[in-house]
Amino acid sequence: MNLNVEVRGKGYPILCLHGHPGSGRSLSVFTNYLSKRFQTIAPDLRGYGKSRPNGHFEMNDHLTDLTALLDRLKVDRCLLLGWSLGGILALELALQDPQRFSGLILIASAARPRGNHPPVSRQDLLYTGVAGIINYLKPGWQWNIEVFGVRSLFRYLLYQQTPLAYQYLASDGVSAYLQTSNAAQKALSKALRSGYNRLGDLNRIEIPCLVLAGAEDKHITAESSQETAQHLKHCHWQCYPNTAHLFPWEIPDRVLQDIDSWLQKQPQATSNG
Structure with a gap:
């Protein structure tokens, strides 16, 4: 194709x-x-x-x-x-x-x-969904990273939970995930x-x-x-x-x-x- x-x-x-x-x-x-x-x-x-x-x-x-x-x-x-x-x-x-x-x-x-x-729990999935939605709406927001991001599956993808990394997640990661x-x-x-x-x-x-x-x-x-x-x-x-x-x-x-x-x-x- x-x-x-x-x-x-x-x-x-x-x-x-x-x-x-x-x-x-x-x-x-x-x-x-x-x-x-x-x-x-x-x-x-x-x-x-x-x-x-x-x-x-x-x-x-x-x-x-x-x-x-x-x-x-x-x-x-x-x-x-x-x-x-x-x-x-x-x-x-x-x-x-x-x-x-x-x-x-x-x-x-x-x-x-x-x-x-590690095994993925329902809580992991919940926090990942919430963190992802908030980050998409407000990329790199420190509060979201500290409250939801560090408890989500993003903690296994990003060891350094920085606003820059979360900005990349928002701009280049979310749409790619949704289009897979x-x-x-x-x-x-x-x-x-x-x-x-x-x-x-x-x-x-x-x-x-x-x-x-x-x-x-x-x-x-x-x-x-x-x-x-x-x-x-x-x-x-x-x-x-x-x-x-x-x-x-x-x-x-x-x-x-x-x-x-x-x-x-x-x-x-x-x-x-």
């Missing part, structure tokens, strides 16, 4: 892939910055955002869609950046067509993803039940890689991200203390600086050569 996509900036292309739930807009923390020097391509995956699915689909359909998107945009070679599920899809693309991609940035992702999320289809949820659940594990294939990836993780991530643990980094041949690993799964919204300046530094040290990651 033709994916809805936001293309910004000029220069070497970077394909930016969001997580679940999510949309291309969820990656604005990266695209707002990187599009000043590069061309950022941020699609809504099938079943997410404005890319509405026609019935049920499999996870492999995302790869078909993304390959077709790059062909449609006449992108012969690009850098991959993926957050969470987007990182897994980026890994799959790099394994599927290694000559098409020049570098790989994984954000809170893993080739053998493991989580340690049942078909997308079912496709992901089926894939997770199959026990996804690509560690044994990572030695085939020859391009430079950057793996970033939050030390307190309950959804995809830092340990599983580090395990992935250790299996990649040309990889730099960075783990941020006191952050969780949405750490790019907690410490955006630090993350962007580290990506910048890596890009400067790995010029081949943004080169057609």
Whole structure:
């Protein structure tokens, strides 16, 4: 299917892939910055955002869609950046067509993803709903964070309960959550039940890689991200203390600086050569 996509900036292309739930807009923390020097391509995956699915689909359909998107945009070679599920899809693309991609940035992702999320109670769900509604109406309100946010499921997504992080939740998170289809949820659940594990294939990836993780991530643990980094041949690993799964919204300046530094040290990651 033709994916809805936001293309910004000029220069070497970077394909930016969001997580679940999510949309291309969820990656604005990266695209707002990187599009000043590069061309950022941020699609809504099938079943997410404005890319509405026609019935049920499999996870492999995302790869078909993304390959077709790059062909449609006449992108012969690009850098991959993926957050969470987007990182897994980026890994799959790099394994599927290694000559098409020049570098790989994984954000809170893993080739053998493991989580340690505590059980979810009804109170968790109640507080999350209240905190989310209030935050949508008044983004980053400290009172809401202190009264409802810290008692909600947001405490597992954001270790640092800051107004900035909650502003990102309001602007880039709520609409993405509401637009995530049942078909997308079912496709992901089926894939997770199959026990996804690509560690044994990572030695085939020859391009430079950057793996970033939050030390307190309950959804995809830092340990599983580090395990992935250790299996990649040309990889730099960075783990941020006191952050969780949405750490790019907690410490955006630090993350962007580290990506910048890596890009400067790995010029081949943004080169057609």
